[in-house]
Amino acid sequence: MAVDAAPTSIDELLQHIRPAVRERSEYVVDMPEGITVKLNQNESPLGLPEDLKQELLDAYAQVEMNRYPSEQPDDLRRALAEYDGVDPDQIIVGNGSNEITYTFGLAFLDPGDPVVLPRPMFSLYEKVMRLQEADLTSVPPREDFGFDADALAAAAAETDAVLTILTTPNNPTGLALTLDEIEQVVVASSGFVVVDEAYVEFNPEGSAVELLDRHPNVLILRTLSKGFGLAGARLGYLVAHPAVVQELVKARLPFMVDRFAEQTALAVLERPALIEDRVQRIQASITNLTETLQNVNGVKVVPSQANFVIFTTPAPADVLQDRLANCGVLVRNMGGYPELEGYLRVSAGTEAENNAFLGALEKSLCEDVPDLDT
Ligand SMILES: Cc1ncc(COP(=O)(O)O)c(C=O)c1O
Numbered sequence: 611m612a613v614d615a616a617p618t619s620i621d622e623l624l625q626h627i628r629p630a631v632r633e634r635s636e637y638v639v640d641m642p643e644g645i646t647v648k649l650n651q652n653e654s655p656l657g658l659p660e661d662l663k664q665e666l667l668d669a670y671a672q673v674e675m676n677r678y679p680s681e682q683p684d685d686l687r688r689a690l691a692e693y694d695g696v697d698p699d700q701i702i703v704g705n706g707s708n709e710i711t712y713t714f715g716l717a718f719l720d721p722g723d724p725v726v727l728p729r730p731m732f733s734l735y736e737k738v739m740r741l742q743e744a745d746l747t748s749v750p751p752r753e754d755f756g757f758d759a760d761a762l763a764a765a766a767a768e769t770d771a772v773l774t775i776l777t778t779p780n781n782p783t784g785l786a787l788t789l790d791e792i793e794q795v796v797v798a799s800s801g802f803v804v805v806d807e808a809y810v811e812f813n814p815e816g817s818a819v820e821l822l823d824r825h826p827n828v829l830i831l832r833t834l835s836k837g838f839g840l841a842g843a844r845l846g847y848l849v850a851h852p853a854v855v856q857e858l859v860k861a862r863l864p865f866m867v868d869r870f871a872e873q874t875a876l877a878v879l880e881r882p883a884l885i886e887d888r889v890q891r892i893q894a895s896i897t898n899l900t901e902t903l904q905n906v907n908g909v910k911v912v913p914s915q916a917n918f919v920i921f922t923t924p925a926p927a928d929v930l931q932d933r934l935a936n937c938g939v940l941v942r943n944m945g946g947y948p949e950l951e952g953y954l955r956v957s958a959g960t961e962a963e964n965n966a967f968l969g970a971l972e973k974s975l976c977e978d979v980p981d982l983d984t
Contacts, residue, residue: 786814
């Protein structure tokens, strides 16, 4: 005899979703109407050159769309290994480095496992760690917003952290760690240390990839979204000890890199002079932006080793952000980070975009600041 299923309300159904998920918020990036200058996501302002686009269109035409890509894009893995002077079996390529961060959560963390996270820090890490119900130790920054390597090393040792996350240069501050500071944390850690080098191309300190030769607990995370200007293609990669790679791939979904993305990355990697030129142009842009901002009355800038810079002004950050948006310029309000209340973050743009931003800023700062009590 058929048993009638009890009617289930949507509220009852939602109870089946893990509390660790329900407590989080969706990742949303504001995109108000009328924005013509988009400087809010640390993207490259430089599109691909026309001749390269044409070449890619020809390459795309050869792509066998009816076939799955390989689980790992082997040609790209080899090309990235060559680019970094490591072996291909040290590399995992992902659908953006964000996607690999989820693999860290799946592979390393059981509920209650200790994790050390410095503040302020790219918010995705905290999200993934909380989804996995890890036990987070949050380490405050030094007064200049730089990561406190002594405190991080102590926290990693005291908590026996399974995972410690470093980002250098850090988003949202733009500040880099020295190789010695990174190694200090690595040596103090019995677990793994992620070194997220999303902005490495702009960093005068260079990469920490050499640490892998002496410390198998180092996980270097890279992206092609920033210096390479391929945020839309979704490509990131991990460089790690081959034995660690062999285990991590067991936690991964196959086919995370599609055939178009692989072709695109290969074509850009074949042009080292193009990458170098683009990085230099963005470095010149950030230098120019920083110097000009420093000369605007009342503006305080935190000099950055990345492709963005944070700054504060006499006006409340939310008011200024709205005024800039009304002028068509989108920047990011950093007020969600308690240490950075009052700060805005602006990405390095083209010369025209920087000028539009600086013009809008001067205009916005001339307007009276509203009385906050009313
Ligand atoms: C520190 C850091 N890591 C990773 C990413 C994202 O990289 P991807 O586009 O490869 O997912 C960002 C993007 O802003 C970032 O700031």
